Amino acid sequence: MSKPSTIEKDIYLPQLAAIEKRRLMNATEMYLRLKMDEGPLDYVPGQFVEVSVPGVGESPITVSSSPTQKEYFELVVRRIGNVTIAIHRLRIGDKVGIRGPYGNGAYPVEEAKGRNLVFICGGIGLVPQRSFVNYVLDNRDDYGEITVLLGTKCMAQRFFQSELDGWSHREDIHFMETVDEADDCWQGNVGVVTTLIPKIERELTSALVFICGPPVMYKFVLLALNEAKVPRENIFLNLERKMKCGVGKCGHCQINNLYVCIDGPVFRYSDLAVAPEAI
Amino acid sequence: MKSGSRERAWDGCLLDGFAKVAGGHDFRKNRADRFRHRLYRKGKYVPAKIGGEIACVGCGRCIDACLPDIANPVNVYNRLVDDLGLE
Numbered sequence: 297m298s299k300p301s302t303i304e305k306d307i308y309l310p311q312l313a314a315i316e317k318r319r320l321m322n323a324t325e326m327y328l329r330l331k332m333d334e335g336p337l338d339y340v341p342g343q344f345v346e347v348s349v350p351g352v353g354e355s356p357i358t359v360s361s362s363p364t365q366k367e368y369f370e371l372v373v374r375r376i377g378n379v380t381i382a383i384h385r386l387r388i389g390d391k392v393g394i395r396g397p398y399g400n401g402a403y404p405v406e407e408a409k410g411r412n413l414v415f416i417c418g419g420i421g422l423v424p425q426r427s428f429v430n431y432v433l434d435n436r437d438d439y440g441e442i443t444v445l446l447g448t449k450c451m452a453q454r455f456f457q458s459e460l461d462g463w464s465h466r467e468d469i470h471f472m473e474t475v476d477e478a479d480d481c482w483q484g485n486v487g488v489v490t491t492l493i494p495k496i497e498r499e500l501t502s503a504l505v506f507i508c509g510p511p512v513m514y515k516f517v518l519l520a521l522n523e524a525k526v527p528r529e530n531i532f533l534n535l536e537r538k539m540k541c542g543v544g545k546c547g548h549c550q551i552n553n554l555y556v557c558i559d560g561p562v563f564r565y566s567d568l569a570v571a572p573e574a575i
Numbered sequence: 576m577k578s579g580s581r582e583r584a585w586d587g588c589l590l591d592g593f594a595k596v597a598g599g600h601d602f603r604k605n606r607a608d609r610f611r612h613r614l615y616r617k618g619k620y621v622p623a624k625i626g627g628e629i630a631c632v633g634c635g636r637c638i639d640a641c642l643p644d645i646a647n648p649v650n651v652y653n654r655l656v657d658d659l660g661l662e
Binding site: 551 | 586588593594595596597598600602603608612615616619620623624
């Protein structure tokens with residue numbers, strides 16, 4: 297038998313976490329509240345963890361709760377492949393493996409202090425952004441005005457509804473929402489998320505803008521921000537990819553020379569000018 | 576658990592779907608993009624990150640296996656230097 301490695305902690309060795317709460321939020325999105333067996337998870341908004349189900353595999357999932365919440369952390373998992381289907385089958389009390397948190401380029405929590413912030417989210421892109429939004433709401437005095445724009449495909453796909461209702465009733469956060477396809481029950485804005493951008497021109501000046509959504513969204517949001525004359529240094533893109541190993545070995549998440557798992561997942565747009573694969 | 580087995584699966588940056596994400600979007604869908612990425616990775620990205628001239632051990636297996644005879648990294652890098660004057 298080979299001797300166990302004594303050089304460093306094994307980077308592929310997961311820690312166990314137990315599921316405390318689970319709730320299906322719409323047809324495909326599962327909310328999970330987890331607690332690490334050994335001490336709280338120490339993370340920054342925007343960082344992700346590798347969630348593993350024994351015998352099935354591992355998936356990178358961005359933490360959705362704010363680190364101001366120390367007791368537990370929250371994930372939102374869309375049912376889309378083998379691992380995420382297995383995660384959806386788990387029950388309260390079941391254990392999953394957690395590696396991480398990973399991502400040295402998480403949200404610029406310090407740089408954003410005192411600035412006005414604009415969050416542009418598309419669909420499940422709300423999940424990583426929610427971590428930073430709630431972090432800002434928990435440290436409200438440190439930050440300027442907050443604006444959150446959310447675009448969802450249709451009414452049935454909305455999630456975190458009660459939390460979003462809470463945001464829309466708060467005085468200290470400006471929340472706007474739109475759906476792509478309206479139905480009889482929806483009375484709000486209709487259209488893709490870019491249609492909301494001209495409405496917040498005042499907020500966009502001198503604000504830091506954070507974008508997260510499906511790949512197709514970035515191009516159009518960036519065009520709209522360009523039209524609103526937002527400088528590239530003020531735009532941050534959350535570029536999630538297939539972060540398979542999470543530690544810069546496998547290359548699945550590479551965008552030219554950048555590794556999303558190490559250098560990201562949040563990138564400043566001006567740093568990406570020479571990376572044609574990014575957008 | 577009383578027993579287990581070690582499973583291995585083929586993977587490689589030239590294979591279709593290497594950069595595909597769960598939502599279905601493939602960030603390097605074209606063969607040319609993946610070929611470019613492979614050579615950039617061996618010739619530029621990895622050396623820039625950890626030093627050294629080239630991140631290729633020179634085993635030659637890609638040259639043996641390549642039927643259209645385009646994989647030889649020596650030829651590619653030499654042509655980049657000779658024809659295009661790249662460093």
